[in-house]
Amino acid sequence: MRKILAIALCLGAGAVSAAPATQVAWTAETLDLVASGDSERGEQLATACSSCHGTDGISLNPAFPSLAGQLPTYLYRQLRDYKDGSRENPLMQNFASGLSDQDMADLAAWYSRQKPSVGPQADSERFEAITALVRRGDSKRIIPPCRVCHGENGQGERIDTPRIAGLSQTYLEQTLQAYGDGSRHNDIYGRMRLIAKQLTAEEIRLLSEYYATLQP
Amino acid sequence: MHIDPLEKKWIYIVLGMTALFLGGIFFTTFVFDIHPPSNVETIDSARLHLSEEFAEDNLGVKRQPDGTIKVIMVAGRYGFFPRRITLPADTPITFRWASIDVLHGVHMPMTNMSTMVVPGYVSEITTEFPKPGDYPMLCNEYCGLGHDFMWSKVTVEEKQAWMRRHPNFGGGES
């Protein structure tokens, strides 16, 4: 794994272009590593994370994401991306730099097995305008509907499209804004950036509220 | 064995028809050199974004030193990357395709820019677009629940106008 990474980094350095969105590749070895995650060890490691992400993976601070029930592959990749600098956040980069690949897989295993957070129920009439985007996308802007990648109930999909249902509105809004202005760029081939940069502030607000309050 | 003379005649007609169809195929194959995309070249789809050729910043339309035009594109659920490209008409254009996830197909309707994009393989196809205009580029192989939404846009411009508008590609013969 490290060898592959080293080769990938060398290639990246050799090219004139910017670094790839992520250094993680979904090879069989990577998937095996994530699948081998030890949930019990992950739980011990997670005590260091609980002050921000909550003791059971449900964050009390809306600015930090809840990790409970998230796809293990997604969690693993985010940790790796922080460590590699593909995703920028001083606090998280600092944490992740001390983690081994196995630590990340263990953490991912534990958090993915916790019961996901469910947001408060919200008035569905308010979402009428935005459900079109969720269900049908917008062909004028070539925006695919959210549900085809993130799942009918926002539950995420193999391999690493994250669960977004039940995350806090604040976090979802921040994330979409960050993809939109390019400050978050660890999505392969800019798939989320291409979508987010075309969304209006109002759409981002409503989408975030929609998924934050989506009931399972 | 008894074969009716009428039936014998019919068999000759059938064989003649078959020969005619095959003749047509041989003509386009060997005289016009038209072949389907078949370059049998493998690539690691999982590490595609880490590869040199299909790196995010290397995608798109490129003019080669020899004046030909190459387009490097990636198919992934649910889009073709880059999303919009502009190409010159009446110019041989070589597309190179790879998938980052599952099976896709790519087709520009009313043209023969059509190929499957199979994970693990590079698809290459060279064609020309005689008619300027806006073309959709559609995914035509089931790739998941968002298959219907997988498309992008191609604008084919008149050759001179394209050359003027893309001075970076300029120079050389036009």
Next chain:
Amino acid sequence: MTDTHTRQLSIWNFGVAFSAFLIAAFMGFYQVVERSGIFPALESAKVYFASVSSHGVLMAYVLTTFFIMGFGYYTAATALQRPIWKPVLAWAGFGLSLFGTVLAAIPLLTGKASVLYTFYPPIQASSLFYIGVALLVAGSWVWCVIMIVMTHQWQKENPGRPIPLAMFGTAANVFLWLWTSAGVGMEVLFQLIPWSLGWRDTVDPGLARTLFVWTLHPIVYFWLIPAYIAMYCFVPRAAGGYLFSDEMARFAFLGLLVFSLPIGFHHLYMDPEQAAGWKLLHGILTFMVAVPTLITGFTVFASLEIASRLNGGRGLLGWIGRLAWGNPMVLAAVLALLMLILGGFGGIVNASYALNAMVHNTAWVPGHFHLIFAGTTVIMYFAIAYHLWPRLTGKALCNNNLALIQLWTWFVGMTLLSTPWHVLGLLGQPRRISSVTYHSLLTLAWQPYELFMIMGGALLLGSAVLFGYILLKSLRNPSPQVDLEPNYADPIHPPRDMPAWVENMKIWNVIVAGFMLVSFGIPILQFFFLKTYDSVPWGY
């Protein structure tokens, strides 16, 4: 006169086949309505693709396999005039296929196998789906063994006599199916099942696709041969005449056996994992498989003309009016051949090495195979059912006119459905989309055709329901079927001095093996020499 085992085996196999057909017909109608976009409330990609996958599996694998097994048992018992060899084994095969079908239906109907009937790794379905399909096929292999043994026993007891034509066609189809199913069998056994159970991490989509097309084309002839058997063996007599040529019929069946197998790469023309030379070779052989079909068309039309003229038909085309249009078997054969001519024309476009790029994976393709399969093949399945159901159940057909209406509505419905499909394909509409969401001038032109397709779909559903109704109603018909004998047509010239090699299936299997080695040997072996990168499983 058939024994109870044969009748029960045929009835039960037909029962499963047509139940699957009816369920799938409802799905088909839902699909044309959903994809039209006229009823936004219906739109759901999840339901749509679960439905498309189920529709494909039910129609292409369940309807066909069970129907062909049921028809085969009847043909073997009546044409060879001997009881089914080891009926217990036959029931075991039936049970295995049925169990496999149920196993596959669970994930299909719950949306856990929306991978279409073509599987499409690296999208991964529930392992139950792959195992179920494998068992369905394994059950049909039991049927194959019984058919081979019965033919062999008959040949031993009747040295020098040509195998009765209906059984000759069935035997050719049995060997065709054994060869055909080997491709997908290898894909499912060695690639998909171990991979879906997690025993293997990855799968090579290139190899999987190559193995699948091994099956994908000849399977169409596996479905079609029973229709041809009916055209040769039932239609001439139903029309009141004789079969024009028994010998050419045999060559047609052999032609299908030999030439339908080594040609699957015309489905891979647009694929990057096979080289141009192999594609061209398969392309050339693809045109050869048109020959037996053109012979069949000629022989059947000639037989119909003879019958009509015996009936008093006159003139160059005047005889057409004197055909026995009121006989479901004759009507179905004419409608089937009309659709075969149109579908065959579309097939020539698909098979063309260069032209294919314009229509590959567009709506043209489902338009084409619905004409050939749902049109030609299935309409003959209806006619066979109308012919055999009374002979199997002992109850006369409840209403001949209803049967004629059913066949006509199926024909009109299929024309209304598949013509717009062809046009949409030429306009570039991709196949297998659940809605049209592209924002371009071109896609606006697609809209009116979707309306025609809804009309076609509605008519087809009505026709399918009518078919089910006729069979069920006939079961309760108080008047018994008078004529219980199978109505095999006599040829004008009984086959005499048939050379031994025509009847020797060993020779034909060796020829097929040779063709397969040449056309698939290196293309499959290459995956073991190339540096390939396999795919991990993806969801959908």
